[in-house]
Amino acid sequence: MSLADKVLAVNNDLPIRTDAPIHSGKVRSVYWLSAADSARLIAERGYDVAADAPLAIMVISDRISAFDCIWHGEGGMNGVPGKGAALNAISNHWFRLFRERGLADSHILEIPHPLVWIVQKARPVMIEAIARQYITGSMWRAYAKGEREFCGIGIPDGLERDQKLPELLITPSTKGILEGIPGVPAVDDVNITRGDIEANFKAFNFSTEADIDRYETLLREGFEVIGDELAKLDQIFVDTKFEFGYVTDASGAEKLIYMDEVGTPDSSRIWDGPAYREGRIVENSKEGFRQLLLNHFPDPDVLLDKDRMTQRQALARDHALPTEVLMEVSATYTGIAERITGEPLSIADNPRAEIIDVLGREFGLID
Known part of the structure; x- marks a missing residue:
């Protein structure tokens, strides 16, 4: 076979x-x-x-x-x-x-x-609950251009790329297109502030305003559990996305739960600890595959420019990646799964x- x-x-x-x-x-x-x-x-x-x-x-x-x-x-x-x-x-x-x-x-x-x-x-909460422990990726690119406020939270000058942040940042974005929320564009995956959520908690599908604190607590606690366990493996939990929703149990009680997936290489960045201490970034997450693609194609801008989506889709449809590329990704996913x-x-x-x-x-x- x-x-x-x-x-x-x-x-x-x-x-x-x-x-x-x-x-x-x-x-x-x-x-x-x-x-x-x-x-x-x-x-x-x-x-x-x-x-x-x-x-x-x-x-x-x-x-x-x-x-x-x-x-x-x-x-x-x-x-x-x-x-x-x-x-x-x-x-x-x-x-x-x-x-x-x-x-x-x-x-x-x-x-x-x-x-x-x-x-x-x-019943999903209409928020992509994102937590960041390090400044990297899109956040670093925005910071390097001079941005100092993210989802209503100010961060200091003088940070360097891939540096650990002073504290865990919660930088939520919308899940899906939400209509009629003042100050929140009706587009998918747009950054929002804690104030946006508090002022419109029912529009984000929260049952009560108090559940905003509950979701943030579950996000922080979940991040801490995963981060501590990964640290035992000398891996660094860099950032992640959680999703939440409501269900009813057999007694009829409504409860806020975790949904979708958590702490995976698809939803998170995970860095190798020894490499990081040497000043190198070794990804044990899908970010490594993204970098492989950027290095594989002679015109990587087609992968980054949203205005070239038609070309990008044609590239993905018409270009078969070498087997060794997919096997390298396989080794990353299976390897980190077995370690965890x-x-x-x-x-x-x-x-x-x-x-x-x-x-x-x-x-x-x-x-």
Whole structure:
């Protein structure tokens, strides 16, 4: 079996029983279960959710996106071997630690396969909750041009690129396009201030104004848990994005939870500690793949200039990356996953067949 056969590139055509359109994002696809199947699984599996809670099957792929494009390799390798399993394993590890340490639950109810989550439907908070411990990336580029205020927070002069910040910064942005919020443009991923959120907390889907403090606390505590654990591995937790939402448990109580993924190479920057102390940046996250792309193409500006998106999409569609590039990315993802979890990563030989088998045999969800 070739490496390409082990890659799950297409994840929105599985025969999972659903009566709703399949939602397919850059990496994950979501299959909403019928009300009957949701109720049956809640009863059979004993999930701590309301009896009528909508459930979904979330399947992660091995696709890799960067600069808002999906990339592929030579020989029909339409993703990165082990990437999906690595992302899920890392998120599962952090979510478990969060629960054990009393922070908050996640939307995940069960993990039937390394590429699959069973989740409950949550009402999302419409914020990309970003926390930064170091000045790098887009923040450094803005700082170098003279900006000293980020999301309403002032930072001092005299900082150097990749330097640790005086304190953890929370620099939120909008999740999706939000209409009618004074001072907040109706575009996706626009920076917002704490004041914007307080003045319009219902528009951001918070139940109460007090939950703004709660989300910031969960963000800080989650960042601290991950940062401390990575430090034990001599890795540096640089910055990250969390997402939050609301669910109702079996008793009818509403609670704020972590959603999506946490502390992964896709949602975070993770630097190698020994290299950093030597004055070098070695990425153990997707930022390394972005740098590979910038160095690979003779005209890297096409990847950075949003006005050249059509050219960028054509580049990603028509250019197969060398196999060794994708395998280098695979080594980064699988390597950091195994270091974080302390266990060998399980990579399916035939992921599609395995997913269909377990969801049919154990959960009765395959037609």
